[in-house]
Amino acid sequence: MSLKSDLVYSHITLVLLCIFVTLGSAIGQSPKDFDKAWKAADGYFRSSLESNDVVGGALVFVEKGNAFGSSYVGKSDLKSERNVDENTIFHWASITKTFTSIGIMQLRDRGLLQLSDPLTKYLPELRMVHNPFGSMDDITIQMVLSHSTGFRDPTWLWGGNKDWHPFEPTEWSQIVAMLPYTEILFEPGSKYSYSNPALIFLGRIIEIITGDDYEVYIDKNVLKPLGMHSSYFDVTPYHLLKYRANNYTLINGQPVANGLDFDTGITTSNGGLNAPISDMLKYLGFLTGYHNGFEILKRSTLEELWKKQLPIGVVDGIDESIASSFFLEDFNDMQVIGHTGTQKAFYSFFYIHPGSGTACISITNTDDSSGQFDPDQFRIEASHYIFRNIFTLYK
Numbered sequence: 265m266s267l268k269s270d271l272v273y274s275h276i277t278l279v280l281l282c283i284f285v286t287l288g289s290a291i292g293q294s295p296k297d298f299d300k301a302w303k304a305a306d307g308y309f310r311s312s313l314e315s316n317d318v319v320g321g322a323l324v325f326v327e328k329g330n331a332f333g334s335s336y337v338g339k340s341d342l343k344s345e346r347n348v349d350e351n352t353i354f355h356w357a358s359i360t361k362t363f364t365s366i367g368i369m370q371l372r373d374r375g376l377l378q379l380s381d382p383l384t385k386y387l388p389e390l391r392m393v394h395n396p397f398g399s400m401d402d403i404t405i406q407m408v409l410s411h412s413t414g415f416r417d418p419t420w421l422w423g424g425n426k427d428w429h430p431f432e433p434t435e436w437s438q439i440v441a442m443l444p445y446t447e448i449l450f451e452p453g454s455k456y457s458y459s460n461p462a463l464i465f466l467g468r469i470i471e472i473i474t475g476d477d478y479e480v481y482i483d484k485n486v487l488k489p490l491g492m493h494s495s496y497f498d499v500t501p502y503h504l505l506k507y508r509a510n511n512y513t514l515i516n517g518q519p520v521a522n523g524l525d526f527d528t529g530i531t532t533s534n535g536g537l538n539a540p541i542s543d544m545l546k547y548l549g550f551l552t553g554y555h556n557g558f559e560i561l562k563r564s565t566l567e568e569l570w571k572k573q574l575p576i577g578v579v580d581g582i583d584e585s586i587a588s589s590f591f592l593e594d595f596n597d598m599q600v601i602g603h604t605g606t607q608k609a610f611y612s613f614f615y616i617h618p619g620s621g622t623a624c625i626s627i628t629n630t631d632d633s634s635g636q637f638d639p640d641q642f643r644i645e646a647s648h649y650i651f652r653n654i655f656t657l658y659k
Contacts, residue, residue, distance in 0.1 A: 302333035309335045313628065319512045319519050320348040321628035322541050328621040329554030331545060340509040340629070342519065350542045353494065353507045354627045356612050357605030360537040361463055363482055365409055365589035367470050369565050370485060376473050379406040386469045389440045394447040403452045405469070408462045409588035410573035414448035415459040419531050434529040439464060456574045456586045460534045467533025478533050489558035490546045495539035498527045507540060511609035514632045522608050535607055541625070544614070548623040551616050570601050570618075 302325065309323045320338035324331055339345065340352040371377050377386075382401045384390050391400045397414070407413045419432060433439055439461070450457065467478040474481050479497040487495050500508045505524070512519035528536035539547075549555035553563065569588040576584040576591075583594040593600050593615075602615035612627040 318630040329549040357607035359605040392443040432529040432531040463534035492543035497536040
């Protein structure tokens, strides 16, 4: 088995163990049972990362707002020899989309928009997009949340492979310039198909309605009320650099740094969040109903975000669906809710089980140059593998 294959297998199995612990708590295991399960997860997490030359990672289990188990392994930055710990600031990539959906629902609850509103109500520039299935006025905010707009997956159609290229488009005008060369790929609302650029439109709508930059709005209305004071978007504030994780690509078995910082530009609303584990646990506490801070969103509205919108597929008894930015995984009469994130060499996930108030979150900061591993495909295969094996564990 190749180094990359070992890494993928290790990450899959770790998530499996994490969900096993989470749902084990949900069905009433005693603390002694939890300790045994966590010891197994912790041991495997550490040995797998170390044996596969993963530079660093974290795995944390939460029950009713408290961390019941945590594993911090390896280095956040090799040059400075900093260890991974609860204060290490990682990049969470597409997990940012769940924060964007919360921002949209805040505005909905305040009567400032409706989920049925067409995108063109706020972004008339979208009428330049070629839509062979009808009017661009038919594509709604809800379709963006359920990844059913018909827009493509990647933001850029070209470039990005030169040192002087921006990491992502830097200005709204660059997105607008691409719109006449953009087409809708299927009948909007008819099926699920993941789209990064569509989430940019939601970030832009937040800006237009509130007058704040997306980053400022989310900071004021989500991050600060939750006490996520070390969380931010894109380039790291100088006083937090000592906590920032680097990310690495293994080339011929040796880790090569990709750099501490990168700017997600105009795409921030689909993948720009950086945060330490300690802050992300506050977010999980909010999602599971065990956060004592300011009310960010009514519980009924949050649960509305978790209602199934469209099926994705059934494989080996695992039923995956899209809700509104959140993904649903149903198996063996159980359901977990979450999201994954992949950007640069950061690979992350979180899953929550609202009924028991439990959650699990993990991230690693290393990938491989072998070409045997496709991060997008991993996201699908890992989740299906996880739930397939959990079903077996609970038989």
